Amino acid sequence: MKITIIGTGYVGLTTGVCLSDAGHQVICADSDIDKINSLNNGVIPIYEYGLEDIINRNIKISRLFFTNDIKMAVEKSDIIYITVDTPQNEDGSANLRNVYGVVEYISGLLLKNKIVVLKSTVPVGTTDKIQNILKGCSVVYNPEFLRQGSALNDFMHPERIILGSNSVDAVNVLKEIYGKFCKNIIVMDSKSAEITKYAANTFLSAKISFMNEIAQICEKSGANIEMVKEGISADSRIGEGFLSAGLGYGGSCFPKDVNALIYTASELGVSADILKAVNKRNKLQITLFLQKITDRFGTDLSGKTFAIWGLSYKPNTNDTRNAPSVAVINDLIEKGAKITVYDPRAVDNIKKIFGSKINYASNMYDALNYADALLLITEWNEFKNPDFEIIKSKLNYPVIFDGRNLYIKNNLNNIGFEYYCVGKAVNS
Ligand SMILES: NC(=O)c1ccc[n+]([C@@H]2O[C@H](COP(=O)([O-])OP(=O)(O)OC[C@H]3O[C@@H](n4cnc5c(N)ncnc54)[C@H](O)[C@@H]3O)[C@@H](O)[C@H]2O)c1
Structure with missing residues (x-):
């Protein structure tokens, strides 16, 4: 599969690197030019055990790329992951500026039939709103449960994968991707998937x-x-x-x-x-x-x-x-x-x-x-x-x-x- 990750932070980098190691062609994109330059120069911005080796291995065989050209990255792939940060607003609510920034940008690219996988942690109802904006695409909410400190292992051996979507076709494509990592794939509506992520962390x-x-x-x-x-x-x-x-x-x-x-x-x-x-x-x-x-x-x-x-x-x-x-x-x-x-x-x-x-x-x-x-x-x-x-x-x-x-x-x-x-x- 050709996969683009938008937001090459903790979750995006881990996701991109693990998917490329599983055989997919992955482009990791980020608006932070310094971060992309560092990654292209072999300087990894986060510490995770084993991360550097796996990045180098996949860059060497041209299965993993880093870029700040988000347009190119989106156009070249069939599956687009959104893994940007959702920090806290002063009133405690989730700040979705970066998520909607990406969504608005890719909506202008008139994409058809792509699968958009939202991994950022977002409040209930957000996936439906994004689906309304990205009409030609199928949007799936796929919360991430990795723990910093064991991110690669958690991504490669998750206890469950949650897919929140009512698009059977998109879910089947993602089941194929994740089947390699995990047998326990739970499909539900996107609102339940959004709450599942918050319920897990708050529990x-x-x-x-x-x-x-x-x-x-x-x-x-x-x-x-x-x-x-x-x-x-x-x-x-x-x-x-x-x-x-x-x-x-x-x-x-x-x-x-x-x-x-x-x-x-x-x-x-x-x-x-x-x-x-x-x-x-x-x-x-x-x-x-x-x-x-x-x-x-x-x-x-x-x-x-x-x-x-x-x-x-x-x-x-x-x-x-x-x-x-x-x-x-x-x-x-x-x-x-x-x-x-x-x-x-x-x-x-x-x-x-x-x-x-x-x-x-x-x-x-x-x-x-x-x-x-x-x-x-x-x-x-x-x-x-x-x-x-x-x-x-x-x-x-x-x-x-x-x-x-x-x-x-x-x-x-x-x-x-x-x-x-x-x-x-x-x-x-
Ligand atoms: N860190 C974790 O352990 C973890 C685990 C599970 C879920 N999550 C969730 O995943 C999401 C990402 O978290 P993270 O820790 O990876 O964040 P992060 O801050 O490490 O990385 C986010 C990246 O997105 C980039 N970005 C922001 N806006 C962008 C834009 N418009 N275009 C392109 N790139 C953009 C930033 O430059 C940054 O590199 C959050 O919603 C978080 O709650 C995080």
């Missing part, structure tokens, strides 16, 4: 917020959230995923999708009390973490230095959009603290936000030099088994604030650390 966000609320109850009562997690996740009705207490969710999807669904609900006259509570609890997790620091070191942090391990919103990605690290650093700077950070991949993105306001270490132990305490924000693998003797010898005080419950509290207390984590009382 996972709700699991995280629920567990964080239970964690605070554990902390106050002397219980241990890690034991509670083990106890409830053994129940297959509850499942194991998204039950880790900590600093909450971030990234470019969960926060905006929770807000967008709250907005949609209010437009429909539905009171989204659960979703609002999910949102509120997620913000509270940062406040509670910062409170532990000020309880220990005081509200005026001038003269104090903190080492931060982990900046990306989750491990195995360089993405810092809505990362808890950003909120934590901003607050500590405001209180007068000095900050030294280390992250295996996300330092360049954090530099774009904080520049010379903070210090950057080239390895995890150097970040501890002259620091009063260590703050663990993102649970990268390399932070899981550190040398605690080195940590203790470098820090001014043997104090760790762990926002991801990475270490075992009793073990750290036994070797002389003050260890603050989530869901376990300080003195338990």
Whole structure:
């Protein structure tokens, strides 16, 4: 098949690269000329394990191209994917400017009989509106469920594919494309598919917020959230995923999708009390973490230095959009603290936000030099088994604030650390 992807970001690049690796002829287009130039020069703008190899392999055999000539890209293909970003408006609603920008542009190209696959996350009813604009084409809503950090694997081995359309022909073509990756293809109307995407993301966000609320109850009562997690996740009705207490969710999807669904609900006259509570609890997790620091070191942090391990919103990605690290650093700077950070991949993105306001270490132990305490924000693998003797010898005080419950509290207390984590009382 000849396939064009419009919007070569996280989802578009992954989609394009995986489809070309599956044997299709793929053009990845983007309006960002710098991004296209970088890709054409072999510089990949995002970090995903294995991505560079697979891009190079498919460019070499001329199955994958990058361009900012969207007209050419659309005219050359039979299937057009729309994978542009749908960020959050100030009122919480989804900003569809880029989606409609692409739709209006391609509607002017008088396309006939092409299949337009909308992958961007959009509010209920959007696909129908786009179908009305692109009259000669069949529009299918095909939400994406990949996780940053395991994007290629998730795309190539999805648990399900959702196709929202009433065009039997278009659905059959997409079934042929996706049949290679997944047997569980669920076809439904586009409105149900749109809600499915939001319901999936907000349900996972709700699991995280629920567990964080239970964690605070554990902390106050002397219980241990890690034991509670083990106890409830053994129940297959509850499942194991998204039950880790900590600093909450971030990234470019969960926060905006929770807000967008709250907005949609209010437009429909539905009171989204659960979703609002999910949102509120997620913000509270940062406040509670910062409170532990000020309880220990005081509200005026001038003269104090903190080492931060982990900046990306989750491990195995360089993405810092809505990362808890950003909120934590901003607050500590405001209180007068000095900050030294280390992250295996996300330092360049954090530099774009904080520049010379903070210090950057080239390895995890150097970040501890002259620091009063260590703050663990993102649970990268390399932070899981550190040398605690080195940590203790470098820090001014043997104090760790762990926002991801990475270490075992009793073990750290036994070797002389003050260890603050989530869901376990300080003195338990
Ligand atoms: N990132 C994820 O993990 C993920 C997962 C599932 C779904 N989604 C959804 O997929 C969509 C895309 O997300 P993303 O993270 O890939 O976004 P992104 O910001 O990484 O990439 C979007 C790309 O679209 C390009 N673009 C914007 N307007 C354009 C236009 N008019 N013409 C051509 N290119 C244009 C941008 O330059 C950018 O490269 C969003 O709706 C998001 O909610 C994201």
